[in-house]
Amino acid sequence: MPTQNLVETHNLTKEYGKVRCVDSVNMQVPSGAVYGFLGPNGAGKSTTLKMLLGLAKPTAGDITLFGMPVKEKTRMKLLKQTGSLIESPSYYGHLTGEENLQIIQTLKGCSEKDIDKVLKIVRLEDARKKLVNHYSLGMKQRLGLAAALLGFPKLLILDEPTNGLDPAGIQEMRELICTLPSEYGITVIVSSHLLSEIDQMADHVGIIRKGGLVYQNTLESLHSHAKQQIALRVSHPAIALDLLRQDGITAAQEEDYLLLPMMDDAYVANLCKQLVSQNISLYRIEKREKSLEDIFLSLTGKESSL
Amino acid sequence: MITLLMEWKKIKRKKVGLTMCALMGIQFAWHFWAARNPSEKELLQGWLGNLQTQPLLCAIMMPTVMSVLASRLADIEHKGNTYKQLKTLRTAGTLYHVKVLCGFLFILAMTAANYLFLLALGYLHGYVGDPDPKAYLLSFALQSACCLSLYLLQLDLSLLFFNQMIPLVVGLCGSMLGVILMYLKTYSFLPWGGFLSSAIVMMDWNRDTKVVTYYYRDFSSIEFLALTMVAVWIIVFYTVGRILFTRKES
Numbered sequence: 001m002p003t004q005n006l007v008e009t010h011n012l013t014k015e016y017g018k019v020r021c022v023d024s025v026n027m028q029v030p031s032g033a034v035y036g037f038l039g040p041n042g043a044g045k046s047t048t049l050k051m052l053l054g055l056a057k058p059t060a061g062d063i064t065l066f067g068m069p070v071k072e073k074t075r076m077k078l079l080k081q082t083g084s085l086i087e088s089p090s091y092y093g094h095l096t097g098e099e100n101l102q103i104i105q106t107l108k109g110c111s112e113k114d115i116d117k118v119l120k121i122v123r124l125e126d127a128r129k130k131l132v133n134h135y136s137l138g139m140k141q142r143l144g145l146a147a148a149l150l151g152f153p154k155l156l157i158l159d160e161p162t163n164g165l166d167p168a169g170i171q172e173m174r175e176l177i178c179t180l181p182s183e184y185g186i187t188v189i190v191s192s193h194l195l196s197e198i199d200q201m202a203d204h205v206g207i208i209r210k211g212g213l214v215y216q217n218t219l220e221s222l223h224s225h226a227k228q229q230i231a232l233r234v235s236h237p238a239i240a241l242d243l244l245r246q247d248g249i250t251a252a253q254e255e256d257y258l259l260l261p262m263m264d265d266a267y268v269a270n271l272c273k274q275l276v277s278q279n280i281s282l283y284r285i286e287k288r289e290k291s292l293e294d295i296f297l298s299l300t301g302k303e304s305s306l
Numbered sequence: 307m308i309t310l311l312m313e314w315k316k317i318k319r320k321k322v323g324l325t326m327c328a329l330m331g332i333q334f335a336w337h338f339w340a341a342r343n344p345s346e347k348e349l350l351q352g353w354l355g356n357l358q359t360q361p362l363l364c365a366i367m368m369p370t371v372m373s374v375l376a377s378r379l380a381d382i383e384h385k386g387n388t389y390k391q392l393k394t395l396r397t398a399g400t401l402y403h404v405k406v407l408c409g410f411l412f413i414l415a416m417t418a419a420n421y422l423f424l425l426a427l428g429y430l431h432g433y434v435g436d437p438d439p440k441a442y443l444l445s446f447a448l449q450s451a452c453c454l455s456l457y458l459l460q461l462d463l464s465l466l467f468f469n470q471m472i473p474l475v476v477g478l479c480g481s482m483l484g485v486i487l488m489y490l491k492t493y494s495f496l497p498w499g500g501f502l503s504s505a506i507v508m509m510d511w512n513r514d515t516k517v518v519t520y521y522y523r524d525f526s527s528i529e530f531l532a533l534t535m536v537a538v539w540i541i542v543f544y545t546v547g548r549i550l551f552t553r554k555e556s
Contacts, residue, residue, distance in 0.1 A: 055556040090391035107395040
């Protein structure tokens with residue numbers, strides 16, 4: 001079980017000129033989690049992740065990695081325990097996949113044996129001697145992930161890692177990400193603009209909209225918001241609401257409807273009888289379901305892909 | 307040191323050395339053609355003549371050669387979008403230093419090859435006497451410094467611009483400027499004029515007798531100032547380039 005936050009940001013802000021791309025983000029990534037960083041395109045996901053890696057300088061705010069504040073002097077030391085794949089994979093096209101990994105491995109100072117291990121994990125063993133210019137986009141993406149995995153860092157930051165992958169590749173990448181915390185003890189931050197993707201990979205989620213973090217909690221907690229409700233349309237909503245509250249039912253009025261928590265059929269029937277007996281006409285009874293998508297869209301302002 | 311070694315590994319198959327050899331080959335051919343069928347007077351002054359010709363050819367060739375070298379070293383990073391990864395492994399300052407150092411090693415190798423060729427040419431033609439080692443070493447050091455100043459300028463441009471046509475065009479314009487400056491003055495404060503400002507041997511051509519006489523240059527104060535500009539440009543291009551590269555976000 002996660003015990004402490006591996007990554008924390010405090011009022012992290014980034015401005016380009018007068019445009020505020022990231023606005024006071026307080027991110028908390030628990031150790032051992034797969035943290036899904038969700039948001040529409042242009043919401044500030046990549047900029048936030050770049051700031052975590054020191055690739056963009058925050059305008060304001062602080063970053064704490066592994067419990068230590070990230071300063072100019074400590075940045076490289078802390079990043080040694082980090083692997084990343086930001087936007088598109090980085091590679092030297094005129095070198096083979098293996099040669100690319102050898103460069104990263106040497107710069108990271110990790111074991112040469114790691115190259116074989118990561119190539120096996122991303123299933124690029126057969127293409128190790130092939131020039132990267134001859135790789136498909138999906139293979140390049142996998143090579144980028146292999147480079148990020150070298151040295152098996154404590155923290156892996158992946159920005160839209162399934163971009164450019166075919167459906168089978170996407171599925172493979174998801175499965176791999178899900179296994180990283182349990183098999184290698186790696187905490188993963190993975191960004192995406194696709195809710196379904198994060199829903200299948202993450203156990204924690206942060207939702208960013210127009211630079212601001214609008215939601216952050218466990219995915220389970222987000223799912224709990226996706227609840228069912230019963231909507232009643234009656235002749236006298238105010239009187240009906242009072243009656244329901246007197247019965248201890250948590251109800252709320254929304255336009256012409258009264259919204260009640262989900263209850264069994266017998267209880268609903270009894271409730272209807274009670275309202276009718278009080279001369280309140282019952283026009284409609286509807287079952288309403290607020291899906292995960294609805295919650296996400298309401299948080300992100302209906303700008304994102306589902 | 308590891309980062310520098312990786313720099314060499316990165317340029318594997320890019321044929322940077324071969325490209326430089328090809329460009330140097332043009333310069334060698336030029337030298338060879340210029341020194342063909344030497345007269346008795348030319349044989350007497352051959353060793354001095356080499357030190358006068360070398361900066362002139364460098365003024366024409368080196369701006370382009372340096373732009374090609376810098377572009378080859380910077381382009382591999384642009385094409386593979388690698389800085390966002392490298393900057394998580396090394397500081398931007400280290401990455402800049404390594405590019406400078408890698409290029410400078412190429413410069414030293416090329417300049418050394420140039421001077422060795424001049425010596426070989428002298429012995430082949432049978433120039434009278436022996437070359438002055440101090441003069442050759444000084445000329446070698448000054449020409450390397452001039453190349454470094456131009457390389458730093460080109461590297462800064464190549465690192466800042468994704469499109470490598472911009473620095474290459476600057477390099478070609480620098481070569482043209484080198485030709486123009488050669489006809490105008492014996493010194494210049496411009497970065498591309500460094501080769502002329504640092505020439506330690508000058509030529510006197512007598513219009514009536516059509517006799518060429520080479521002599522060691524006695525630097526006037528303004529010529530000395532122009533010479534020190536080479537060092538100034540190195541400091542300026544290094545400082546500005548490093549700051550811009552370090553501040554540039556990936």
